[in-house]
Amino acid sequence: MPGPTAPDDPSAALAARLCKVVPALADLAMRTALVLRTLEDAGPPTAARALDEIASRAEQTEAPAREVLAALLPLLGDPLHAGFVGALRVVAKDASLLALGRLLRRKARHAESQAPSPIEHRGIALEPGGRPLSLGERRALARKPSRGILDKLLADPHPRVIENLLANPRLTEDDVVRIAAKRPQKPEIASEVARSARWMARARVRMALVLNPGTPPELSVPVLSQLLRHELADVAASTQVPAVLRSAALDLLARRPPLPPDPNGGASMQ
Structure with a gap:
């Protein structure tokens, strides 16, 4: 310190x-x-x-x-x-x-020089054979309380649609975990999840985002500060996340203070 x-x-x-x-x-x-x-x-x-x-x-x-x-x-x-x-x-x-x-912490600059992922602007049909819906239409639908529509929009490739979904009160934690865990993940979608104060308070969402290899380290590394020991150990042991993230998880584990003895003999989660 x-x-x-x-x-x-x-x-x-x-x-x-x-x-x-x-x-x-x-x-x-x-x-x-x-x-x-x-x-x-x-x-x-x-x-x-x-x-x-x-x-x-x-x-x-x-x-x-x-x-x-x-x-x-x-x-x-x-x-x-x-x-x-x-x-x-x-x-x-x-x-x-x-x-x-x-x-x-983030990746070395030479490792970040890849082009940003393209954002899909064409119309997308929600059902096979259905009429392609514009971005504006899908954004409007993402605000609706219809469970059936929400299910169809969870995989939408556009971050503005995901932004509206994340603000929808009918969305559940399971839904957001699906969005955060989707692979391949677009950095823009990961960013929408990461900047949602409501959903980043959920441990399962944080872990889904951190363990997704498509999440940029500049988003995932700060999230490590909120993880428990066993979660940090899971990140450090993952072979799919970037090396900088594994290294950061190991650093945090090493810096955590020793666990106090548990009078009940159980394992501490801190």
């Missing part, structure tokens, strides 16, 4: 404030909005140092810090905030903020 910081250190004060205020909010979307507003107001240098402190505490399984990082996850998956996240990554590298660097 980082060494003691001065009481008037703005980054330390920011970290302490987030760890106090975020867990007190019940609404997940409000947590994410608060974290975004607070970090942007602070600016990348202060925000990065505060997040480094929080990430270090989260590695030691401190509950408030892990809740702050959970609220941060949807921001890391949102292309609208890619510039700010990139600025945090630069500060982490230049200032040797190791915990934040581990949180924002």
